[in-house]
Amino acid sequence: MDEKARGPVKAIVLGAGYRGRAYAAYATAHPDRLEIVGVADPEQASTIMSPRYWGDWRECLLARPDADLVFITLPDALHHQAAITALDMGYNLLLEKPLATTEAQCREIIDMANAKGLLVITGHVLRHTRYFAHIKAIIDSGTLGEVVSIAHQESAGYFKAAHSLCRGNWANAAKSSPIILQKCSHDFDLFAWWLGRRCRRVSSFGSISLFRKENRPDGAAERCEDCPGSIEQGCIWSARRMYLGEDSKLGYMFADTSREAMERVVRETDFGRCVYACDNDVPDHQVVSMEFEGGATVSLVMAGFTEHNVRSTRISCTRGEIVGDGSTLHICRFVDNKTWDISHDATGAGLSPLAAQFPGAANSAPEPSSNESRHGGGDFNLVTEALHLMKNGSRDAIKAVTEQSLESHLIAFAAEESRLNGGKVVELK
Ligand SMILES: NC(=O)c1ccc[n+]([C@@H]2O[C@H](COP(=O)([O-])OP(=O)(O)OC[C@H]3O[C@@H](n4cnc5c(N)ncnc54)[C@H](O)[C@@H]3O)[C@@H](O)[C@H]2O)c1
Known part of the structure; x- marks a missing residue:
């Protein structure tokens, strides 16, 4: 193994805001695995430790820092141009979601990465948390039969509704991206992952109820x-x-x-700003109905006016049900009416004690034991996955991960098209 393969992966961070800092913290926690060698941000670059700083992402890339990975944690509207430029220079990317703000731009990024054999891993951190990975493992064990329907709510929390959907960076779709893409590409990613199937059609409604x-x-x-x-x-x-x-x-x-x-x-x-005097045009509530291949149906409620910022889920299967409140999973197996509750707080034992009931589940769930980063450990686990793929991933594995984020984005674009057209059914290509 050469020195480069053994040492930490060198990375640069474009955009040192909330997300840039969240990923860069990995280098502080694991200096043997990741080294930040450059940061670009007009205002906050120095909030991340680095030997070099730039005020703009373009200046940074033009300097061609000696690095293998670029964290793109810029505002949404800058993702496409920064991603294409960085891929063209041969960098692998951890590209925050959304990949880009239009379907054509998303496809261009994925196609370019595939053509060059480079990795684009998206900030879909939820699939890298124990809680959501355990849902996947329980479904995959087959113990509860086939998934028939999923009812899922993304509750923004009233405080975040005002911050993100009204005053902040994501309040105006033209300046950032449609809110259903921005907030819920995570959720669409989970549905496609859990079901292991493609979404066929979508319909959606939503509007601004209060911040007018x-x-x-x-x-x-x-x-x-x-x-x-x-x-x-x-x-x-x-x-x-x-x-x-x-x-x-x-x-x-x-x-x-x-x-x-x-x-x-x-x-x-x-x-x-006063919440009634902003330039917000994104809905503060939206519903999306989806039908997946094989007939499974999924409903998503994106609700701004809730006490907590949490995701809750009810998954009905032919032989059982999974109900999640964001930290505890309640599972019922119909054949013997047996139920289990799995806690995912710091003391939660995870799935291991249930290995006999859900064969393979305890092993197949990545056991990201660490809660050392935000999103229930998902931020750091995503970085670990990126570094692993860059060092050991086959070209096919890299391609599979690069392509997996596209599905969630296609569902989101279809949902927005439907909402803007009175809820018409949009077929996914
Ligand atoms: N995966 C998740 O759960 C998650 C959560 C929140 C945000 N996001 C996404 O992450 C991205 C960043 O969001 P954030 O919350 O960190 O926003 P932020 O505003 O905190 O950070 C963005 C940073 O980019 C910097 N920037 C702006 N123009 C720049 C330029 N030309 N060159 C270099 N830097 C520039 C800004 O100064 C700012 O510090 C967004 O695309 C957002 O959609 C993902």
């Missing part, structure tokens, strides 16, 4: 800082409450969470 200009209270200002106290103090959506309040659930999105920095966020950035 006509709902702005009389006398409310454009920014929360300027709003009369009589209105601002009673407002659920007050930016002061969301970002400066003791119960703020959004601080983790920012590199600098000092009081001074967060006050600047409220005072100077888009996150300080």
Whole structure:
């Protein structure tokens, strides 16, 4: 084995925001496996330790840093151009979802990677968590029979609805991408993975229910800082409450969470805007109905106004049912009415004790024991998978992983086409 194959994979990070920092943390935790050799970001590059910095992704790639992997964690609209440029230069990619904002661009990226034998692994971190991998393993064991239907809800959490769907980077589809692609490509990825089949047709409805200009209270200002106290103090959506309040659930999105920095966020950035005075045009609730090959049906509810940011799932099979609340799986086997509850909190034993009931399941689930990163360990497990494929993956394995993200994107584009056309059924090619 040569020195390069033995040493850490060298990588550059394009976009040092929330996601860039999440992946770069892997190099700090596992310096023997990953080394960050360059970072590009106009504002936050230095939040990631690196020997070299650039202010823009293009300048960085033009310098052709000696690296094998590029993390593309830029705003959605920049993914396509950055991905094509980096692939053209021969870099493998960990490309945040969405791959790109149109179907044609997504296909171009995948085709180019395949032609060059390079890896494009997408930020679909959920399939790399124990919880979701265990659902896959239970289905694959065959103990519960065939999957007939899936009812799944992606609850954004009311605080994230205001942050992401109204004030923030994903509120305007033209500036980023359709919200059903942005938020739910994860969910479509799970469905296609669990079922191991392709989606045939899709129909969808959704709209903006609350964050509309006509709902702005009389006398409310454009920014929360300027709003009369009589209105601002009673407002659920007050930016002061969301970002400066003791119960703020959004601080983790920012590199600098000092009081001074967060006050600047409220005072100077888009996150300080009144939720009724933004340029948001993406739905705050959307439903998608899907039919997969073989007839299994799936319904997805994307709901903005919920207490928690969590995914819940009910999977009906011919011989049993799986019900998940985001951390615990409740399984029922109809033949003997036997039930099990598998906890995925820190003390959860996982599937191992159930190996006899679900043959093969305990072994087939990747056992990402680590909860050392966000998304239940999924962020780091995804990086581990990327590094493994780059060092040991066959060309076929790399191609299979590169192509697997396309299906989720095609479902999302079809759902958006349907929603914009009054819910018409869209057939997937
Ligand atoms: N996989 C997931 O679960 C998940 C979660 C959130 C976001 N995302 C995706 O990750 C990507 C990044 O999202 P984020 O939440 O980290 O956003 P972010 O705004 O925190 O980070 C994006 C960074 O890109 C930088 N940037 C902008 N223009 C640049 C340029 N020309 N050159 C270099 N850097 C530039 C910005 O300054 C910012 O720091 C998005 O595509 C988003 O859809 C994925």
